[in-house]
Amino acid sequence: MTHTTQLPDRRSARVRKGTAGAAPPPAPARTRRRPTSQQWAAWGFLAPVTLYLVLFYAYPLYRNIDLSLRHYTVRSFVQGDAPFTGLENYLTVFDDPTFAPALLHTAVFTVVCLAFQYAIGLALAVFFNQHFRLSATLRALFLVPWLLPLIVSASTWAWMLNSDSGVVNAALRVVGVDPVNWLTSPSWSLTSVILANIWIGVPFNLVVLHSGLQSIPASLYEAAALDGANAWQRFWRITFPLLRPVSAITLLLGLVYTLKVFDIIWIMTKGGPVDSSTTFATWSYQLGFGNALPAFGPGAAVGNLLVVAALVFGLIYLKVQRKQHAS
Known part of the structure; x- marks a missing residue:
């Protein structure tokens, strides 16, 4: 019986050896993928917003x-x-000597308006959250100052605070108080525009804070009432903490709006008398457009x-x- 041994194929060995030592073949070049129809649609929806931001925000x-x-x-x-x-x-x-008074008036105007707008708006939001009869009707009436054009609101307040024929001084005379020069006295002009701006800004705070109250579960108030918490404790322990995110965005938007308030101040006092109600917004307008040599x-x-x-x-x-x- 003979045994045959199979010799390795030298050619195949050389081929395997050469193949193992050789570099791998280069990967095929990646072809650039063309945008799909969905991507074109996304860019189409973004184009109007981008164009609007560039034209009306970035360029100005x-x-x-x-x-x-x-x-x-x-x-x-x-x-x-x-x-x-x-x-x-x-x-x-x-x-400029106007810089310091304008900075002070801007700070006082902004801080006082924000504080009263938020406090009054929060109180009204909690009040209307009780869902009593005519709640929706009264809440809609409170939106009127916010819906009116600013020129109408400012003109109305200028007429109400007029020193001679205003209804505010007429009411003061009825109760035996001397009339106040609301718009022509340096001591009262800033107070007058602050009152008008508070009245205009309260509805915005009311709407936003009332919507935030709707997201607080009623079960939390029920559990707190069962534990013996009174109305103030429920507000301070539940309502106010859970409203912090909504309050933060409300105050931020109110801050940005109040910093740039121009219409109300210019219509009522034009920043006077003697720059007593001048803010950065009115001062910027006076420098650029209020003089013969701008x-x-x-x-x-x-x-x-x-x-x-x-x-x-x-x-x-x-x-x-x-x-x-x-x-």
């Missing part, structure tokens, strides 16, 4: 920054050959200060929100 902001960094006159504003001055307009604004650069610089203030508070809000989500 760019132009305002450019105005604040150049020395514009009426001629150069038309021809577009204003020289670059850097931060000179900002230094002019800081050195100062476009300083006016734009004052407007940019308002933008920076709103941006800072917006960033603070985002940071607080991130901390709350992280915890």
Whole structure:
């Protein structure tokens, strides 16, 4: 019996050896995928929003920054050959004697309006959350100041606070109080515009805070009542803590709105008398358009200060929100 041994094929061994040592074949080049119909549809929906933001937000902001960094006159504003001055307009604004009073009035106007608008709006939201008869009707009536054009609201308040023929002074005379020069006295002009702005801003706080109250489960109040908590304890332990996210966005939007309030102040007092009710918003308008020789650069610089203030508070809000989500 013979045994046959099968010799390895040298050719196949050489082929295997060469194949093992050789580099792998290059991967085929990736072909760029064309956008699908869904992607084109997404870009189509984003295009109007993007165009709107660019035309009405990005470009005006760019132009305002450019105005604040150049020395514009009426001629150069038309021809577009204003020289670059850097931060000179900002230094002019800081050195102006109106800067300190305008900054103080802006801070007082914003803080007082926000505090009273939020407090009154929250009280009314809690009141209307009881769902009594005519609750919806009365709540709708409270929206009237918010729905009216600002020029109508400001003109109405200017007529009501008129020193000679206003209904407020007429009511004061009935109760034996001397009339007050609400709009023409430096001591009362800022108070007058604050009262008008509070009246206009309360409905917004009422609507937003009332919607936030609707998301709080009624079972929490029932459990607290069974534990013996009174109305104040239920508000302080349940309502107020659970309304913090809604309150934060309400105060932020109110802050941005109040910082740029112009119509009410300009119609009622025009920032006077003697700049007693001048804020950054009215001062910016006076510098740019209220004089025979407009100062476009300083006016734009004052407007940019308002933008920076709103941006800072917006960033603070985002940071607080991130901390709350992280915890």
